[in-house]
Every structure is written in structure tokens, then in C-alpha cells.
Amino acid sequence: MNIIVGSKNPTKTKAVEEIFPEAKLTPLNVPSDVSAQPFSDEETRKGAMNRARHCLNSSSNVIGIGLEGGVMYVGNELYLCNWGVLMTEDQTFTASGARIFLPKEIDLKLQEGMELGDIMDDYSMRKEVRNKEGAIGIFTNDLISRKEMFSHIMKLLRGQWEYWEEHNKN
Ligand SMILES: O=P(O)(O)OP(=O)(O)OP(=O)(O)OC[C@H]1O[C@@H](n2cnc3c(O)ncnc32)[C@H](O)[C@@H]1O
């Protein structure tokens, strides 16, 4: 099984590796074709979808995976959101991950045009938060890491893909 994952961010590649330990994994930097900081569920899902499609089209006989982070409003309150897409020649599977509330000061900085990754480094006085614990790690007191959150999305994707394979065999 050959999997191409559309990012070199270790929180994403390690999550895919964990849920597909038997696969040969190739991380590939592909464009998301959405803004660097997606601002809705729709845009974040689209970013994941575009990444998965670029991966699928980059080689033959592979599974393409796209994982994308973003933020979205529920009323006036901002939440972290993440989406994943697993794409094969036959089918596309989608799932979203855990979402947590983001404080107003993070919201204001995002509205000024900063990316969440950079905001989180300043806010936590840590470095490379996006490649490590993530905003979710900071705001859950390191109980849930960004990799763990992506692992859950990967499990949701693998499960749907297995179900489909099992129920669509000739
Ligand atoms: O190399 P890629 O795969 O693009 O990795 P990334 O860290 O930029 O991740 P995304 O593009 O999926 O995320 C979109 C933006 O949101 C930021 N982001 C999303 N979730 C985050 C989190 O949990 N912690 C810190 N930054 C996060 C991220 O740094 C980007 O600015």
C-alpha cells in the first residue's frame, strides 16, 4: 500500500504512520489552494480535499491523504477546526477532528492577518508549536497533541475506507 500525504508537518505524517503502519508513506509538499489560514469549515475541508487530490494525481496506484488545519466561528466564538480527506481512484472519504474554543485575543490577532502557528509561538513563548503540540496542545494543557488530534481523524478515515472496501467487493 502506497500512501502519499500532502504535508511534511510531522504532526500530520506521524499521525498517518500511526494509523497505517503497514503502508509505505511518502510526505509531499502540495498546495492546499486555499488561504494559508482557512477561516471556515468549508475552506478548511476544501484545503484537505485539494491536498489529497494533488497527492493522488502525483503518482499511480496510491492513496492520497490531505490534512488541513483552520478556524471557524460558532456564532461569535472562534474554534480550532481540522479536516482530513483520504482519496482513492474510486472514492473520497472525509472527516473532521476535535474542535476547541480559541480565546478572543487569538481571534483578534487572526483578524489582523497573522497565522495561527505564529500567534501560538508568541502566545505560549514556545517555538514551532505548529510542528509539535499545536494550539490544541497549548490550550488543553498538553493533554491532547496536534498529532493525536490528526491520528483520530486518520482513524475515522481508515475506518470509512475499510467499510467501503468491505461492502463494495464484487
Ligand atoms: O506544512 P503544512 O501542512 O501546511 O502545516 P501547517 O502547520 O501550516 O498546517 P495547516 O496549513 O494545516 O494549518 C493552517 C494554519 O493554521 C495553523 N494551525 C492550525 N492548527 C494549528 C495548531 O493546532 N497549532 C498551531 N497552528 C495551527 C497553521 O500553522 C497554519 O497557519
Ligand SMILES: [Mg+2]
Ligand atoms: Mg500550512
